[in-house]
Amino acid sequence: MSWLTAEQALTLLGTKSQTLYANVSRGRIRAKPDPADTRRSLYFTDDVKRLATRHAGRRKTEAVAAEAIQWGDPVLPSALSTVFNGGLFYRGQNAAKLAERASLEDVAILLWDMKRPLRLEEGEMRRKLPSLNAAFSALAERTTTDLPSLGRSLPALQGEAESVLATVADALAPGSADKPLHQRLAVAWDRPDAGDLIRRCLVLLADHELNASTFTARITASAGATLSAAALSGLSTLTGPLHGGAWQSVRSLIARAATIGAEEAVRSYLAEGRPLPAFGHQLYPDVDIRAEALLRCLTLPPLFAEVRDVGEQLVGERVNVDFAVTAMTHAFHLPEDAPLIIFALARTVGWLAHAMEQATSGRLIRPRARYVGPPLQ
Structure with a gap:
């Protein structure tokens, strides 16, 4: 930069x-x-x-x-999160500091502005492993039976948000409702030693201003759709390779480095005119604070460390959170899709917060298109 x-x-x-x-x-x-x-x-x-x-x-x-609309000035008011002076803040609280001690449930209480403890009901699926497909199916089933969000009080919406989060958690972090979500994920993956870093990831990924999936969720809620529909639209957007699917590009870079060496892999990306995956972030001119908070608590696998060092030297950008979460997945031998599972579970809290904020505003998000087609007849 x-x-x-x-x-x-x-x-x-x-x-x-x-x-x-x-x-x-x-x-x-x-x-x-x-x-x-x-x-x-x-x-x-x-x-x-x-x-x-x-x-x-x-x-x-x-x-x-x-x-x-493209990394520009703010387009709508929100009291939920902001990136300012290199820091990420949830309702004015520093997210990196929250990650030192808080759980995702704590962040839900904060972002949802709840005045009572969170209550997640026991699920019915009783599946053994986290499943993104199960989350899609469960949310889709709810969208036709849940009540529309428009015209309902905040306490009513908060109660429904708990239920929607419980539905997603049952699919993405199966386990007993009396255990925190990060522990449920760690146990489901049979990696209890990864529990604390998973907790930190969940907190740091819970919300991030008007990213693509969150903006989608807000548009859905602005039309009065159900909270489950807002979460489903956010989840669908998250799967894109430029958003929650960015971990796959990191894996490809690491795989290339394993074959031809870290420096040659980085140089080959640059020689092909391709941006180096997971280096730099538009909102963080110096360093992605989320990555920094995670990497302080993680010993990078040797190949990841080498790619980071070479990439930062040749590109002049620091690694971002996609790199950090993918490195954590490799270090703890988590399933390949663990970054997306963690991202989806965490961001569900943010999507629901934004959906409630949008629904209670009573405003429809309806931008105009600037027509650039054939002349009008």
């Missing part, structure tokens, strides 16, 4: 230094100390350029909206 000096940023923005500092304090432009002179700051180029374009005063509303 590229950075600008204050002089360069001010030239692009065409404003005074006070305006630049104000935009930094409001989180619109990310800044970091200049390694060459810690008394000075550098400013994230993409943030400066985006703001400079906005301030040009010649853009139409549709252009602003189009940019906002």
Whole structure:
């Protein structure tokens, strides 16, 4: 990622230094100390350029909206989570600090704004292994029988959210309801020693602003659909290779490194013009705090460590959470699809939180399309 000096940023923005500092304090432009002179700051180029374009005063509303939908400015209000100054926060609380002690159930209580302990009912499936297919089937079955979300009180929705989470947990973390979800997963995979890292993963992956699956869940809820339908739409989106399926690209990179060596594998990706999987993140110009929080507690398998070191040196980006979760899966000999199972279980809490927030707002999310087709007849 590229950075600008204050002089360069001010030239692009065409404003005074006070305006630049104000935009930094409001989180619109990310800044970091200049390694060459810690008394000075550098400013994230993409943030400066985006703001400079906005301030040009010649853009139409549709252009602003189009940019906002792709890693741009916030598009709707939410009290649930935000990425700010390199940190991830759930209702104002630092997610990395929460991961040191909290469980996914604790995060559900926080994000759902509940005033009582979480109660997850015993499931009926009694399956032995986590199954994504079972989660899809169970949610799909509920969508036709659950009540619509619109016009219901928050306590009523919270009670239903518990039930939906219990349904997903029964499929993805089978086990007794009196055990925390991370323990249920660890036992289901017969890896009790992985329990604490699974817990940390679940907390760190519970929510992440308006990512693709969460935005999908909010759109579903905005139409008044059931909470189970919102969770199902989020789960469907999560399976994409650019979202929850990113772990597969990491595995492919590691497999190539195992065959031809870490440095040659990284160089071959770059020579082919392909982005290196799981390095860098648009919202974290320095380091993905979720990856950092996990890697502090994990000894990387040797090949993963070598790929990380070579990749960070050649690309100039730090590994992100997809790399960390895939490395954890390998280190503890978890099933190949463990990253997606963990991701789906964790993010169900976030999807439900956003669905409830959207439903209680009473607003339909209905953007317009900017027509670029053949001339109208």
